[in-house]
Amino acid sequence: MVLKMDDINPIIKWFEENYKWFFSGLGVGLPLFLLGLFINKRKAKNGAQFNTGGGDNFQFNIYSPSDDEVSNRLVKELYEKLAKQKIDIEKRDKIIQKSIAKYNELKSGDNLDAQAKEKLLAGDLDGAKKSLLKPFKGKLESVTSASYAYQLGSLEELQIEYAKAREYYEKAIQLEPQNGKYLNALGSILDDMGDYDKAIEFHNKALKIS
Secondary structure, eight states: OOOHHHHHHHHHHHHHHHHHTTSSSHHHHHHHHHHHHHHHHHHHHEEEEESSSSSSSSEEEEOOOSSHHHHHHHHHHHHHHHHHOOOOOOHHHHHHHHHHHHHHHHHHHOSSHHHHHHHHTTTHHHHHHHHHHHTTOOOGGGGGHHEEEHHHHHHHHHTOOOOOOOOHHHHHHHHHHHHHHHHHHHHHHHHHOOOOOHHHHHHEEEEEEE
């Protein structure tokens, strides 16, 4: 399409008649107002506002594992749990991002048995753990599968039960000491627990294997 002067002249005429308005507060403010609406709409889509129980509503811009109700509920529960532990917002966000990655790993992986995966996708993390422990009579010491031990550790990590997650990761490494993924998982949990020297030790072991 080719523009002719006859098409442009009305635009020029309008600008000549309205340039004062265009550069006024309204002319500048209106585009900014529309931009603000767009940004708030994006925030509403990608985040959520939660009351943490202490009277502090806050907006977070974390992308949940998916747009489904279950994953959003899990994220909300984690935020509320972290808020009750009085963990600062910056650290909360870091933990939530890590939990989202762990959730996606479990959800997309094919190592979970069918029943445990069904429970996970329904948001029943305790049910998923019980399903995984069922073949071992619900006892950690009876677990003979490194993969199951790792998955149980991941589920505990999702619930911010770091001490229990550590035990399961240690069990996975006991059963498969040369598995870099298990070594890194333990190193990551130790880092979260503040045992930085031990965390570095296990990350280094994983690096040597890879």
